[in-house]
Amino acid sequence: MRISVFLTSIFAVATLGACGATPPKTSADNSATRATSTPTRPGTGSYARYPAAEELVARLHAEHGLDPEQLRNTLSRAERQQWILELVNRPAPTPSTKPTGSWTRYSSKFLNEDRISKGVQFWGEHAEVLERASRRYGVPPEYVVAIIGVETHYGRNFGKTRVIDALATLAFDFPRRGDYFTKELGDYLVMTHNEGLDPFGPRGSYAGAMGYGQFMPSSFLTYAVDFNGDGKRNLWDPEDAIGSVANYFKGHDWRGGEAVAIPARAQGTAPQLMKADFTTRYRVEELAREGVTSTAPLDGNGQVSLLRLDGVGGFEYWLGLHNFYVITRYNHSTYYAMSVHQLAQQLRSRRGPVDRPLISWLQRLVRPTDGLG
Numbered sequence: 001m002r003i004s005v006f007l008t009s010i011f012a013v014a015t016l017g018a019c020g021a022t023p024p025k026t027s028a029d030n031s032a033t034r035a036t037s038t039p040t041r042p043g044t045g046s047y048a049r050y051p052a053a054e055e056l057v058a059r060l061h062a063e064h065g066l067d068p069e070q071l072r073n074t075l076s077r078a079e080r081q082q083w084i085l086e087l088v089n090r091p092a093p094t095p096s097t098k099p100t101g102s103w104t105r106y107s108s109k110f111l112n113e114d115r116i117s118k119g120v121q122f123w124g125e126h127a128e129v130l131e132r133a134s135r136r137y138g139v140p141p142e143y144v145v146a147i148i149g150v151e152t153h154y155g156r157n158f159g160k161t162r163v164i165d166a167l168a169t170l171a172f173d174f175p176r177r178g179d180y181f182t183k184e185l186g187d188y189l190v191m192t193h194n195e196g197l198d199p200f201g202p203r204g205s206y207a208g209a210m211g212y213g214q215f216m217p218s219s220f221l222t223y224a225v226d227f228n229g230d231g232k233r234n235l236w237d238p239e240d241a242i243g244s245v246a247n248y249f250k251g252h253d254w255r256g257g258e259a260v261a262i263p264a265r266a267q268g269t270a271p272q273l274m275k276a277d278f279t280t281r282y283r284v285e286e287l288a289r290e291g292v293t294s295t296a297p298l299d300g301n302g303q304v305s306l307l308r309l310d311g312v313g314g315f316e317y318w319l320g321l322h323n324f325y326v327i328t329r330y331n332h333s334t335y336y337a338m339s340v341h342q343l344a345q346q347l348r349s350r351r352g353p354v355d356r357p358l359i360s361w362l363q364r365l366v367r368p369t370d371g372l373g
Contacts, residue, residue: 046080052172056186064190071189074199078168081161084206085173103309103316103335110150110339111346119145119347122154122238129239133227137246138256142351144245146344147330151214155238158211159204163188167208167217184208187217195232211235213245223248252329253322259299260341261307261324264317267291271317276308278320278328278337287319294319307334 047053053075060066109115123130123145130141145154152158167188170181188208192199204210208217215224215235224233227243234240268291281303287293292306298319305320318338327337 045077047078047168047172048076050075050172052178052182053168056171056182060186060189064193066189066193074164074189075168077200079162079165080173081165081169081206084161084166084169087206088170088174088177099310099312099314101310101312103338104312106335107339107342110343115149115153115343116346116350118154118156119149119343120350122148123347123351126238126242129227129242133242133246136243137250137254139246139249139254140256140344140348142344142348143249143260143327143340144242145347146340147245148212148241149343149347150336150340151209152212155212158236159206159209159214161203161206162200163202163204163208163210164199166204166206170208181208184217187221191217191220212238212241213248215244215248219248220244223251248330249326252326254326255322258323259296259321260327260344261321261338262298262319263295264306264319265293265295266315266317271306271308272315274306276306276317278305278307278325278332278334280305282306292317292319307338309335309338 054072057068057071057075060071061068123141127141130144133139133144134141148154164185167181167185171178171185172182174181185208189199191197192202202210205214209215210217210220212235220233220235224235224240224244225247226233226240228237228239232240233244235244264287270290271292274290274292282305283303284294284298284301287304287306294304298304298321301321305324307318307320307324309316309318320334320337324337324341327340328334330340331337
């Protein structure tokens with residue numbers, strides 16, 4: 001989930017809701033096939049006897065005790081995806097200093113009636129799980145639902161590329177990010193070994209992201225949880241995915257009860273010349289001198305990020321707080337995080353306030369024997 005500035009816009013498409021048109025799998029027939037289906041015949045794929053693959057085999061054997069012959073067999077059957085290399089090697093667009101409407105075009109993919117109504121439906125279907133995750137990890141349900149909505153359209157768009165092919169292609173044939181994707185490929189092989197999965201079964205984005213929340217393998221190893229208690233961590237199961245996304249936010253220091261971003265007023269030309277993205281840190285007084293003021297109380301936040309959205313009608317300014325930065329740990333993009341934030345707010349507005357007594361009653365209803373001997 002850590003990608004270069006140039007690749008952010010490309011991989012945002014790959015790891016959000018546009019990573020393929022494969023229909024969602026059910027929990028009984030998900031894309032993480034069990035390992036028993038893997039043939040053991042020697043491979044003759046793109047990376048058979050590839051030097052970099054041999055180095056990875058040696059490292060995984062030394063660090064994790066994985067069987068070298070099995071690793072060698074698996075990697076030798078991975079197939080190079082030339083179309084992925086062509087896509088990630090496209091020239092970066094030339095940035096503009098004038099409004100172009102890029103935010104309006106980007107956000108329209110996620111802030112629309114279809115994405116909102118299906119999000120409310122997803123929330124309703126998994127209300128108890130979302131409430132349980134919110135209590136355990138301190139993350140509001142609307143932000144978990146919004147992540148899943150932006151990433152995979154609530155499980156309608158997991159991606160259609162074999163994960164091992166995507167990761168091997170980017171690890172061994174994309175030098176600019178080779179180290180990063182080699183680590184992700186190694187983590188993927190550890191993941192499939194630990195979870196008993198066929199490494200050729202899971203499909204995802206062309207960047208190797210998987211499941212409802214489009215986790216990269218390193219994120220799976222660190223943040224994925226068994227939230228339904230079946231002894232497995234399954235990114236294609238909505239209950240495990242909900243818990244895992246909430247745990248990801250908690251692991252990046254989400255602060256419960258705090259705001260995410262606040263609209264700002266900007267006067268004069270100075271704000272257009274200032275650096276503005278989620279990485280900036282300005283003192284509130286400094287921004288005020290440059291003509292940027294908050295439209296709502298900042299709850300004691302003395303430093304904020306200046307965010308500038310390139311809308312059709314002109315630049316739009318926001319102040320990003322700590323939790324906004326946490327969202328960018330999922331994808332290093334201001335537009336991505338703002339889409340998640342605004343979708344979450346739309347979902348909360350449509351869903352209405354939390355009815356915790358009703359949630360408690362539903363929990364007792366679905367678990368009538370809890371607490372009984």
